[in-house]
Amino acid sequence: MTSTPPSGVLDRALLLLSLFSMERKRLQLKEFSALSGLDKATASRLLKVLVSWGYLSRNSDGSYSPGPSNLRLASIFRATSNTITRIEGPISRISERVAQTTAFFVRSGEERTCLARDHAYQDFRYFIETGGSVSLAEGGAAAQLLLAFNGTEGEIYDQTRARGYYISRGERNRHFASIAVAMFESDGEFLGALTITGMGADLANENLLSFLPVIKEEVGKAGFLTQPAL
Amino acid sequence: MTSTPPSGVLDRALLLLSLFSMERKRLQLKEFSALSGLDKATASRLLKVLVSWGYLSRNSDGSYSPGPSNLRLASIFRATSNTITRIEGPISRISERVAQTTAFFVRSGEERTCLARDHAYQDFRYFIETGGSVSLAEGGAAAQLLLAFNGTEGEIYDQTRARGYYISRGERNRHFASIAVAMFESDGEFLGALTITGMGADLANENLLSFLPVIKEEVGKAGFLTQPAL
């Protein structure tokens, strides 16, 4: 990463938190410093504050990992987000009807986070989990769609915005294909991306496109739109 | 709260986040400012940064609530915290044996957060939830114990430290009684408080004390200690 560390204490601290991922669950000061481009001393002080509030925990070996305060805020988030509760029904019905993995992603910072997924198709080859998130830069159907509907400039994003969906084949994993569909609140506010994913061999583009009316119908029952209000 | 707002951008931002609770799931700028003692302008700028990283979401009415990034970190926390996974077994066995609500709390900042609880005794009169947290200042068995084992000065805390447990009767809710027992990692590191709670009318102090050997036995099976290593 070592590019430009942001200025602003808060931005820098949140940058440190963003360095964690499911693959990097523990980080030590040296790594924070290297990955963020911040001075050791600076990172050390920020980390100390984050620990004191419980957003980080210090492991016995000196490394850091996310702390219990995150659980607290996640719990409140879950309770506030009626989006989550409302989308869960449509997701399970869609996955039932199309017999593929269905999930819902939102943008959080520079990542896409899974807010909900179906419980039916737990394919170990395509493992997503609620709360799991990966960098938008890694691509994939959900990432492309989230970028497009957050106003990213570029022809490809203009097309995605115009269509309201994005199909990816082997973008993040060569064996899989996905369609991501934009989801809007009934007042037209953009919410996130609903995706259906399966083996590329089983899912030609026309199959993926045939899912569109199913998605529209099911999310519509919960009061969501697949295009901004007219 | 309006006492002394901390100095330091990061402390101030985290203070803002700490203002949320299960009772206060949405806050507007005015409230942030009033509760934290920070200037409107200052709070507004901090909130903007937090929103940009997804730790807060802006609601359509202008108010703020916790954002999806918290879900992300909570998910990593859960995956790193072998404490959670290890304590779940003992908790369900203890609640089974003593036929009361059993839960495990840690300190996160100035709050106590529930990391795990049994699923057997869901008494609506005593409702705790994973991730739920309340201020340590509100008291209760878990809070008293967490304060004691985080080095708070005072005779009462010295006693609690010496005993390794704390019994509360009607402290937070007049109808309930609890015993909180200190939990240590096998290397002697303090982890948090395991509590058993029930109706005060059913649980005399000797009943609560009779739970101690049960707790010690069950958590011992998972490699935890109820007193610091000798």
Added chain:
DNA sequence: GATACACATTTTATTGAATGAAACAAGGCT
């Protein structure tokens, strides 16, 4: 057991980013 190494923390002079009062803007309500 002593030396070297790697990583973390503290110190300190310097700078620039955070600050808050006030002005400005945007809704809501009577």
Added chain:
DNA sequence: AGCCTTGTTTCATTCAATAAAATGTGTATC
């Protein structure tokens, strides 16, 4: 329309954040 309530931006001032170097602490190596 005009008032009131809430949020945002501006701008001169100052204090808190900064990074290089020194110090501290623990862990390999010989």
